[in-house]
Amino acid sequence: MVGTNRTITRTTRVQGHAMGPTVLLIILAAVLLAVLPAWPYSRAWGAFPAGLVGLIIVLLLVLMFFDKI
Numbered sequence: 001m002v003g004t005n006r007t008i009t010r011t012t013r014v015q016g017h018a019m020g021p022t023v024l025l026i027i028l029a030a031v032l033l034a035v036l037p038a039w040p041y042s043r044a045w046g047a048f049p050a051g052l053v054g055l056i057i058v059l060l061l062v063l064m065f066f067d068k069i
Contacts, residue, residue: 028057
């Protein structure tokens with residue numbers, strides 16, 4: 001359209017909140033399941049990969065709870 005000043009937002013909103021953080025939380029939960037030490041070679045890594053992703057999920061939940069994202 002020529003001559004219009006409308007902006008189009010690509011963020012889908014449900015009840016006034018963006019769905020982006022919720023989708024990110026679901027993806028991180030799937031990644032958390034993927035980094036659990038299930039194979040013999042990955043058991044030597046310890047809890048670092050799963051702990052790091054778990055920490056990111058907790059931080060995201062706290063930010064979502066306080067409505068910062």
